[in-house]
Structure formats: structure tokens, C-alpha cells
Amino acid sequence: MSVETTVQTSPGLEAFVGRAAGHGTALAAMGIPTRRAEAWRYTPLRAFADTVWAEAPALSDAQVQALLADLPLPEAGSRVVFANGRKFDVLDSLSESILVSAAEPVDPIEDRFSAVLNAALAQDGLSVRVAAGTDAGMLTLASLTSGDAVSTHLRHRIVLEEGASLTLYDLNAGEGRYVANPRFDIVVGKGARLTHVKLQQDSQTAGHLAIIAASVDAGGNYDSFTLNHGGELARHEVVSTLNAPHAQVHVNGIQIVDGNRLNDLTSMIHHAAPDCGSRQTVKTVLSENGQGVFQGKILVDRIAQKTDGYQMNQALLLSEKAQINSKPELEIYADDVKCSHGATVGALDDEQLFYLRSRGIPEAEARDILVRAFLLDALDLVTDEILRDLLQRSIRA
Amino acid sequence: MPAVTETRETVEKLAKSSYEWGFETDIEMDIAPKGLNEETVRLISARKEEPEWMLEWRLKAFRMWLEMKEPEWAKVSHPPIDYQDAHYFAQPKKKPGPKSLDEVDPELLKTYAKLGIPLHEQALLAGVEGAEEQKRMPVAVDAVFDSVSVATTFRKTLEEAGVIFCPISEAIREHSDLVRQYLGSVVPAGDNFFAALNSAVFTDGSFVYVPKGVRCPMELSTYFRINARNTGQFERTLIIVEERASVSYLEGCTAPQRDENQLHAAVVELIAMDDASIKYSTVQNWYPGDDEGRGGIYNFVTKRGACRGARSKISWTQVETGSSITWKYPSCVLAGEGSVGEFYSVAVTNNHQQADTGTKMIHLAPNTRSTIIAKTISAGKSDSTYRGLVRMQPKARNARNFTQCDSLLIGDQCGAHTVPYIESRNMTARIEHEATTSKISEDQLFYCRSRGLSEEDAVGLIVNGFCREVLKELPMEFAVEAQKLLQISLEGSVG
Numbered sequence: 001m002s003v004e005t006t007v008q009t010s011p012g013l014e015a016f017v018g019r020a021a022g023h024g025t026a027l028a029a030m031g032i033p034t035r036r037a038e039a040w041r042y043t044p045l046r047a048f049a050d051t052v053w054a055e056a057p058a059l060s061d062a063q064v065q066a067l068l069a070d071l072p073l074p075e076a077g078s079r080v081v082f083a084n085g086r087k088f089d090v091l092d093s094l095s096e097s098i099l100v101s102a103a104e105p106v107d108p109i110e111d112r113f114s115a116v117l118n119a120a121l122a123q124d125g126l127s128v129r130v131a132a133g134t135d136a137g138m139l140t141l142a143s144l145t146s147g148d149a150v151s152t153h154l155r156h157r158i159v160l161e162e163g164a165s166l167t168l169y170d171l172n173a174g175e176g177r178y179v180a181n182p183r184f185d186i187v188v189g190k191g192a193r194l195t196h197v198k199l200q201q202d203s204q205t206a207g208h209l210a211i212i213a214a215s216v217d218a219g220g221n222y223d224s225f226t227l228n229h230g231g232e233l234a235r236h237e238v239v240s241t242l243n244a245p246h247a248q249v250h251v252n253g254i255q256i257v258d259g260n261r262l263n264d265l266t267s268m269i270h271h272a273a274p275d276c277g278s279r280q281t282v283k284t285v286l287s288e289n290g291q292g293v294f295q296g297k298i299l300v301d302r303i304a305q306k307t308d309g310y311q312m313n314q315a316l317l318l319s320e321k322a323q324i325n326s327k328p329e330l331e332i333y334a335d336d337v338k339c340s341h342g343a344t345v346g347a348l349d350d351e352q353l354f355y356l357r358s359r360g361i362p363e364a365e366a367r368d369i370l371v372r373a374f375l376l377d378a379l380d381l382v383t384d385e386i387l388r389d390l391l392q393r394s395i396r397a
Numbered sequence: 398m399p400a401v402t403e404t405r406e407t408v409e410k411l412a413k414s415s416y417e418w419g420f421e422t423d424i425e426m427d428i429a430p431k432g433l434n435e436e437t438v439r440l441i442s443a444r445k446e447e448p449e450w451m452l453e454w455r456l457k458a459f460r461m462w463l464e465m466k467e468p469e470w471a472k473v474s475h476p477p478i479d480y481q482d483a484h485y486f487a488q489p490k491k492k493p494g495p496k497s498l499d500e501v502d503p504e505l506l507k508t509y510a511k512l513g514i515p516l517h518e519q520a521l522l523a524g525v526e527g528a529e530e531q532k533r534m535p536v537a538v539d540a541v542f543d544s545v546s547v548a549t550t551f552r553k554t555l556e557e558a559g560v561i562f563c564p565i566s567e568a569i570r571e572h573s574d575l576v577r578q579y580l581g582s583v584v585p586a587g588d589n590f591f592a593a594l595n596s597a598v599f600t601d602g603s604f605v606y607v608p609k610g611v612r613c614p615m616e617l618s619t620y621f622r623i624n625a626r627n628t629g630q631f632e633r634t635l636i637i638v639e640e641r642a643s644v645s646y647l648e649g650c651t652a653p654q655r656d657e658n659q660l661h662a663a664v665v666e667l668i669a670m671d672d673a674s675i676k677y678s679t680v681q682n683w684y685p686g687d688d689e690g691r692g693g694i695y696n697f698v699t700k701r702g703a704c705r706g707a708r709s710k711i712s713w714t715q716v717e718t719g720s721s722i723t724w725k726y727p728s729c730v731l732a733g734e735g736s737v738g739e740f741y742s743v744a745v746t747n748n749h750q751q752a753d754t755g756t757k758m759i760h761l762a763p764n765t766r767s768t769i770i771a772k773t774i775s776a777g778k779s780d781s782t783y784r785g786l787v788r789m790q791p792k793a794r795n796a797r798n799f800t801q802c803d804s805l806l807i808g809d810q811c812g813a814h815t816v817p818y819i820e821s822r823n824m825t826a827r828i829e830h831e832a833t834t835s836k837i838s839e840d841q842l843f844y845c846r847s848r849g850l851s852e853e854d855a856v857g858l859i860v861n862g863f864c865r866e867v868l869k870e871l872p873m874e875f876a877v878e879a880q881k882l883l884q885i886s887l888e889g890s891v892g
Contacts, residue, residue: 038470302809317824320791326819328830335806335836345789345821345828 010049019055020120026110027120033113040113042293042325043235043264048207053179056084056150064088067144071173072199072390077138084145085123085152109239114211118153118183125154125182130164132189138167138384143182145174145206154182160192160220167384170198172208173230179207186214186222190244193221197387199394201230204259208234218244218273225382226253227391228263235264235293242269242276242304249278252381256395257290257322264293271304271334280311283378285371286322297329298339305334311341316348316374318367429486435459437485438597444486445566445600448573458586458596465590471753472782472814473722475695478660485598485631558614560644561606565633568604575606579637583666583703583730591662591697591724595631599664602633607642607673616872618647632663638673640706645676645872661720662697671706671733676714678871680879683719688748688777693721700727701757704736704765712739713756714870716879721750726784728757731765731796738767741867743879746779746811755785755816760793760826769800770866775811782814789826796823802832805863 013032017024032049033040059067064083073079081088109115130136145152160166172180180202188194194214202208208231214222226236240249255263269278284292298309315324328341348370356366375395382388429440438459442452467478555562561572569576586596607613638644661683667675677700686693696719702711713727729738740756758767767787775781787798804813815832837859845855861868871879 305809315821317821320824322824323822324820328815328817328819328832330804330815330832330834331812332804332806332814332834333812335809335811337806338835340831340833341815342832343817343819343828343830345819345826347824347827 011052012049015052015054016117016120023122024120026116030113030116039266039295042291042295042327043233043262045113045233048179048233051149051177053149053151056145056147056152056178058086059083059088059144059146063146064144067146067173067175068142071142071171072394073142073171074138074140074169074386074390076386077140077167077169079140079142080126081142081144082125082152082154084147084150085154087124088144109211109213112211112237112239114181114209114235114237115183115213117209118155118181118211121151121153121181122155122183123153125156127157128166129159130161130166130192132161133163134165136164136166138169138386140169140171142171142173143180145178145180145202146176147178148176149178150176151179151181154180156182156184157186158184158194159187160189160194162190162217163192164189165193165195167195167387168197169387169390170196172198172200172202172210174203174206176203177205177232178203179209181207181209183210184212184214186212188214188216188220188222188247190217191219192217193223195384196222196224197382197384197391198224198226198236199391200226200228200234200236201394202234204230204232204261206231206234209237210235211237212239214238214240214249215243216240216247216249219246220244221248221250223248223250223383224252225250225391226265227394228253228255228257228265229394231261231263233262233264235266238267238269240267240269240278242271242273242278244273245275247273247276249276250381251278251280251282251296252378253282254375254378254391254395255282255284255292255294257284257292258287260289262291262293264295266293266295268297268299269309271298271300271307271309273301274303274305274307276304277308278310279381280313281378281381282313283375284313284315284324285318285375286315286324287318289321290319291322292324292326294324294326294328296327296341297331298341300330300332300334300337300339302333305336307334307337307339309337309339313341313343314374315345316371317345318348318371428484431484432481433483433485433598441486441598441600445569447566447569450577451569454581454586455597458593459598461587462590462593462597465587465593467590471724471784472780472816473724473751473753475722475751478695480594483660486600554614559608559611560613561604562617563604565602565604565635566600568606568635572604572606575637576604576635579666579668580633580635581666583668583701584664584699589699592664592699595633595662595664595699599631599633602635602663604634605636605638605644605646607638607644609639610641611639612642613644616645616647618649630659630661630663632661632665634663634665635668636666636675636677637668638670638675640671640673642670643674643676646678647872648677648679649682659693660695660697663699665698665700665727667700667702667711669702669704669706669709669711669733669736672708673706674710674712675702676712676872677702677727679713679715679717680871681715681717681719681723684721685719685748685750686721693750694719696720696723696725698723698725700725701730702728702738703730704733704738706733706736708735708737709733710737710739712737712741712870714739714741714867715743715754716867716871717742717744717752717754720752723750723752723754725754726756728759729767730759730761731767731793732761733765734762735764735766736762737765739870740767740769740771741870742771743774743864743867744772744781744783745774746776746781748777748779750777750779750781752780753782753784755783757786758788758798759786760789760796760798762792763794763796765793765796767796767798769798769802771800771802772864772867773802773804773813774807774860774863775804775813776807778810780812780814782816783832784816786818787820787828787830788818789821789823789828791822793823794825796826798826798828798830800828800830800832802830803863804832804834805860806834806836 017028251267257263683694773781783802
């Protein structure tokens with residue numbers, strides 16, 4: 001577990017605690033972490049702490065439709081739109097198998113800043129329970145934010161009962177300088193399968209602090225993929241627990257970082273039962289002054305024998321000023337396990353570039369081909385074809 | 398799997414057998430009273446007959462230490478250390494040099510015998526007059542018998558080559574300018590809690606200076622021994638290798654068995670100029686505590702090398718089998734263009750031992766290269782962590798790093814952890830890192846057994862193979878001892 005106990009005072013913190021109206025005790029005690037906090041050593045929240053973030057006001061229909069206009073949305077499935085932290089509309093009728101009700105508690109993540117901030121200011125988000133044995137198909141969750149110095153703190157609960165399945169398309173976008181701080185509590189039941197595909201293309205000046213707590217029961221599968229593509233400072237944080245034998249977790253992702261942006265993928269995959277498997281492939285492409293962060297931890301408990309854990313993390317640096325900080329971590333207490341991680345950092349291969357150019361491909365195009373090839377084996381991990389296609393188009397844009 | 402069960406049983410059996418090198422020599426000691434304050438620092442400095450600047454340096458470090466907090470980030474746990482409940486100075490009482498080994502304190506000779514030091518070398522160590530001329534030995538030994546280097550051998554041979562190899566206390570008096578120029582230049586006094594403590598109260602250690610163009614004619618070696626009860630040992634080592642010069646330095650440790658935890662906070666500084674090379678090898682086998690985890694040495698060490706010159710090279714090799722807690726990160730600062738840093742490590746933990754060890758490779762200059770090979774073997778109820786940093790600074794054009802960390806777990810009560818930090822700020826720098834954790838694979842065992850090897854031999858072969866990349870880096874003198882230590886820690890199951 002990360003230690004985020006660095007307490008400091010700042011205008012941002014005081015404003016948050018004030019807005020929390022009595023729910024902000026834990027937040028006030030923790031403060032906003034500085035770079036001395038291990039979990040935030042590569043992702044500074046200084047600028048974030050200096051702004052007084054107000055509650056995001058309601059948006060008009062026209063504003064929401066304008067925000068929705070250019071978004072990559074699938075044609076099929078149900079759709080729920082949240083605008084500035086408020087449920088705007090259920091655009092398509094949710095299929096009957098998706099029943100709305102309260103979620104069961106999942107593993108504690110209360111020592112993590114993003115969760116503490118959300119807990120203080122939580123707004124009702126999506127609440128979904130998929131009944132046993134039903135395939136709920138695709139559900140699009142569009143979280144839109146617009147405004148300056150405003151913040152949203154949606155709390156979503158998703159429960160898949162035994163043998164249920166759902167594909168969740170988690171789309172994040174907006175305009176202005178805001179902070180989106182969503183939290184997901186996810187329970188994947190026995191033999192259930194949740195495919196969670198996230199596209200984070202928040203505004204270039206926004207902050208995005210997402211935290212996901214997912215617990216997976218026997219034979220269940222939490223298959224997640226994140227495309228971190230926007231935000232001035234964006235962290236996608238996953239804490240997943242494999243609770244019973246034969247559970248599977250995939251925390252894959254791509255980060256494309258340019259401008260003066262920082263994208264961060266932090267994950268903890270906790271093997272708490274034997275015979276489970278986890279897979280993680282994260283690729284980061286950095287250009288201009290982009291900064292990339294990857295912090296991936298695999299924790300294997302003493303009882304989690306026969307664990308099969310794999311983690312691959314690769315970064316491609318395309319400019320002189322780009323920067324990558326990577327911390328792949330293994331913490332293992334069981335002996336009969338197969339755990340490995342690999343990490344590489346480098347630039348485009350000159351020989352590959354030469355090969356393409358010698359066949360008449362202009363340099364810019366050759367570079368583009370190589371970058372796309374680099375991303376391809378991560379993108380291939382998106383099992384849903386429609387969503388994979390949407391992500392691919394979004395990468396090209 | 399039977400082989401592993403057997404291994405575990407044998408490991409347990411071994412753990413119960415008492416520490417082979419656990420013995421204590423009863424020699425008259427000159428001991429400072431318990432406690433740590435400015436007076437202690439002044440006393441140490443006075444006893445060492447140090448110049449004024451050195452005392453000032455120590456006091457500055459001590460004041461910094463008072464302001465600092467003990468680090469908590471390492472993955473180790475231990476009861477709080479009472480820094481006031483220890484002697485900070487212990488020195489064997491001086492007597493005139495004996496004429497022959499017959500006059501030497503028999504207790505000291507027994508210690509040497511148990512350590513396996515040849516008779517002739519014993520005479521040298523005990524300071525028998527005229528012993529130096531009798532026979533030439535390939536290894537120079539600076540025996541740090543508790544806090545004072547009792548004798549330094551082979552100084553004449555080294556002096557002829559222009560190499561200075563002496564206790565650092567002597568260097569402070571006799572090579573004051575050199576020490577003053579370089580001491581603390583790699584590990585500043587305020588670098589970290591334990592480095593500050595060491596800077597304030599270090600009692601002795603080794604000093605090596607290899608002048609321009611000189612290839613040190615022999616391997617330099619120290620036997621570190623912690624001998625008196627309740628004396629913290631604060632070694633300070635400073636090695637300076639000038640342009641085109643080279644040296645290979647061996648450091649080996651054994652310690653007597655005792656009940657109370659002992660703190661050991663050494664600082665080692667290496668400096669390599671243009672085209673210089675330093676090879677620093679360690680076999681560490683301090684008392685690891687009993688099978689309940691009582692006693693044992695706390696080994697909190699700061700080791701750092703600076704590749705200041707172009708094409709310079711610093712290579713750390715370590716075999717860590719002892720100590721109840723190890724906290725050690727031999728590092729390289731690659732500041733010279735094209736300089737090379739290497740780190741080869743085998744860390745074995747058993748029973749309740751805890752090891753948090755690794756390296757830092759800081760690439761500052763273009764075309765620098767570094768290699769990290771870390772092998773971790775955990776057994777019993779021990780915890781072992783690899784913690785490392787590879788950093789490519791903006792000017793590190795075309796720098797390269799390759800890192801491989803492999804962990805082997807024996808038994809289901811131990812832990813193995815890998816915490817690498819990878820930071821790159823230069824697009825042309827290339828970093829590759831891989832880590833694996835596994836037990837001895839059944840495929841490998843089956844392969845060996847199907848070719849007629851017994852299970853024990855197969856396990857032995859596999860463990861040997863697991864560590865080979867590191868063991869082959871050790872100088873001959875150490876390879877034998879290292880294999881022995883591995884055998885005692887784990888491989889006993891094989892024989």
C-alpha cells in the first residue's frame with residue numbers, strides 16, 4: 001500500500017475541505033501529497049494544490065450536445081452521459097438486465113489520495129448491477145466536464161453477479177481547466193466478465209485523477225484497457241484484487257503524451273488467492289515536453305501459489321525534452337509462482353527507419369508507421385472490435 | 398515436490414547448526430564509554446591524533462546527523478536502535494611489536510587460525526618484526542581488527558609501485574591533502590542518516606591511492622571483523638585511482654556470534670579518473686542472527702563510486718549471505734564520457750534475515766554504459782528486496798543500461814521483492830530491464846534427473862547456474878570463499 005501521509009496546507013486543499021462540508025476529515029488529515037510522498041514522486045500535484053476548485057455548475061442541453069458532437073461513440077449499446085458531475089441523460093434505454101442498485105464494498109483503497117478526495121466530495125455516478133447469467137452487452141459511460149477551476153467527483157458502482165458480462169466504454173472528455181476525479185467500485189462475481197475500455201481525452205489543461213477498485217471472484221475476469229490521451233496531469237489508477245482461484249485481471253494501456261502534459265498509469269494487482277493470472281502491457285509514446293509515468297505493482301500473497309503474473313512496460317521517446325519515469329514492482333511472498341516483468345526505454349530504431357526510407361517512404365510517414373507498430377501489440381489486447389477501432393481512430397487523430 | 402522439501406529441511410538443519418565463524422577473541426581493549434555526543438566525536442578525533450580540519454569535518458557531520466531522521470523507506474523492520482547504548486570507540490591496547498609468533502597473543506592467533514589465514518600471513522598481521530621480507534604473497538591484507546587496522550601488510554611492495562594502501566586514520570595524518578581533497582566528495586557527510594553518522598564517528602577503514610598509469614601489483618584485501626561486544630563499527634574506505642591506473646579491491650567479512658544486535662554503518666567512496674578502473678568485490682558473511690532471528694548484524698552501508706574521468710570503469714561485485722539486516726546500494730555516478738558502471742550481486746537470505754539491496758546507476762555523460770545483474774535467493778522466513786535506480790540525465794546521449802534481476806524462492810514463508818526505478822530524460826538513451834521470480838522449475842529438475850543426476854545434485858547445479866553470472870565476476874581468491882558461503886547458506890542440501 002502506498003504511503004500518502006504528507007500533510008500540507010494549500011488554497012486548493014482548504015477549498016476542497018470546505019466544500020466537503022464535514023466529510024473532509026480524512027482529506028484534511030492527509031493533505032495533498034507532495035513529491036516526497038512515494039506514490040506521487042513522479043506526478044507533482046503542486047499546480048493542482050494552488051487552485052481553488054469550485055463545484056462544476058450544471059450545463060445546458062446545447063453545451064452538452066456540443067461536447068458530445070465530436071466524440072468517438074459506438075452506435076450500438078446503452079449510453080449514460082454525465083455532464084459536470086450530474087447525470088444528464090440516459091440517451092438509450094438501458095437494457096432490462098442492467099438493474100440499478102447499491103454496490104457491495106470492495107477492498108479498501110482509502111489510503112490513496114484520489115480515493116480520499118473522491119470520498120470527501122463524492123457525487124452519485126453510475127450504479128449498475130448485472131443479474132446472474134446475463135450478458136448486458138455494451139454500455140457507454142460518457143463523463144463530460146466543462147468550465148475553469150471546477151471539479152467533479154463521480155462515484156460509480158458496478159456489480160457483475162455470477163456469470164454476468166458487460167462491456168463498459170468509459171469515455172472522458174471536456175473543455176477548460178478542470179479536475180475530473182472519478183472513482184469506480186467494481187465487483188466481478190464468479191465467472192463474470194467485465195471488459196472496461198477507457199478513453200481519456202480530457203482537455204489539454206485539465207487534471208484527471210481516476211481511481212478504480214476492482215475485486216474479482218473465482219473464475220471472473222476484469223479485462224481493462226486505458227488510452228491515456230489527454231489532460232495536463234492525468235493519472236489512471238487501478239487497484240485490483242484477485243480474491244478467489246482462477247480469477248484473471250488485465251490492466252493494459254497506452255499513453256500518448258505530448259505538449260507539456262503528464263500522463264500516469266499506476267496500478268496494483270493483488271493476488272490474494274491461488275491459481276490466478278494477471279497480464280499487463282503498457283506502452284507510452286512521448287513527444288515534445290511530455291512526461292510519462294508508469295508505476296505497476298504486482299503483490300502476491302503467501303497463499304497465492306501458482307500465480308502467473310506478467311507485466312511489460314515500454315516507452316518510446318521521440319523528442320529531446322520528453323521524459324519517462326517507470327517503476328515496475330514485484331512483491332512476492334509465495335514460492336510456487338511465475339512472475340516476471342520487463343521494461344524498455346528508447347528512441348525509434350535508426351535501422352528500422354532507414355529500412356523504410358530506403359523503400360521510398362518519406363521520413364515523417366516512416367516514423368508514423370514505426371510508432372503505430374510499437375503501439376499495435378498493446379492495442380491488439382482490446383478484445384472488443386468496435387472499441388478497438390474507435391481507439392485506433394482516436395490515436396490517429 | 399520432494400527436492401524442495403528436502404532443501405527446506407536441510408536449510409533448517411543448517412540454520413540450527415551454530416554459526417561456523419561465530420567466535421569471540423578475548424583481547425585487552427581500550428574502550429570509550431557508551432553514548433554519542435560531541436565529546437565522543439572529539440575523543441575519537443583526539444585518539445586518532447587527527448588534524449583540526451578533520452575534527453571540524455566530523456563535528457559538522459555530527460550536527461547534520463542530529464537534524465536527520467532514520468530512513469524508513471527500506472523494506473526492513475527492526476526494533477528502534479538506541480544510538481546512545483553503544484561504544485563508539487574500541488581499540489586493542491598497544492604493546493611493542495612481538496619478535497616472533499610465540500610472543501603474539503594466543504587468542505589473536507586462534508582467531509586467525511579459525512579464519513583460515515596462513516601462518517606466514519598471520520605473522521604479518523600480528524606485526525611480527527621482519528616478517529615482511531620472508532616471502533612474497535599475492536594479496537595484501539589490511540586487517541581491520543575491530544576499529545583499528547592492526548597491521549597492514551605488503552606495504553613495501555606497494556610503496557615501490559607508488560601505491561598507498563594504509564588505514565585511513567594514518568592517511569588522515571600522513572596524506573592529509575589527498576584525504577581532505579576527496580573525503581566526502583562522493584558521499585557527502587549529509588548524504589543520508591547513516592552516512593552522516595559514519596562521517597561523525599568513523600574509527601578506521603582503508604585508504605588506497607593508485608597514481609597515474611600504475612596497475613596495482615596485487616589484489617588489495619581487508620578482513621573486516623567485528624570483535625568487541627557492543628561496539629558499533631563505522632568503517633570508512635576511500636579509494637582514489639588516477640588516470641590509466643587500476644586496482645582490484647577485496648573486502649571480506651566474518652563476525653563472532655553474539656546476542657545483541659550490532660550496528661554497522663560503513664561508507665565506501667571510490668573515485669576513478671580518465672581510463673582508470675576499480676573493481677570492488679565483497680563477500681559479506683556477518684552473523685545473521687539465530688534461527689529465531691535474534692542477534693545478528695545490522696548492515697547499513699553507503700557505497701558509491703564516481704567515474705569522474707572519460708572511459709573510467711567501476712565494477713561492484715557482492716556476495717551477501719550474512720547480517721540480520723542488510724541495507725546496501727553500491728552505486729555508480731557516471732560523469733566521465735564513455736564511463737562504465739557494473740553491479741553484480743548475489744544476495745542470500747535465510748531464517749529471519751532481511752536484505753534490501755541494489756544499486757543506483759546515474760548516467761550523466763554521453764556514451765556511458767551500465768550493467769546490473771542481481772540474483773536473490775530467499776529461504777526460511779526471510780525477506781529479500783532488490784531496489785535499484787537507473788537514471789539517464791539529459792546529457793546522457795547514447796547511454797545504455799541493461800538490468801536483470803532474478804529471484805529464487807525456497808519455501809513458502811519467505812518473500813522476494815523487486816523495486817526498480819527507471820528514469821530517462823534522453824531519447825537516445827536505451828534502457829532494458831527484466832525481472833523474474835520463480836522457484837526451481839520442475840522442467841529443469843526433470844531435465845537434470847532424466848540425465849541421471851540425483852535430486853540434490855540437480856538442485857545444486859541449478860542454484861549454481863542461477864548465480865553463475867555473478868560468481869564468475871569474483872576474483873579467484875573470493876570465488877572459493879563465496880561458493881563455500883553459498884553452500885553453508887543453501888547448497889548444503891546438495892551435498
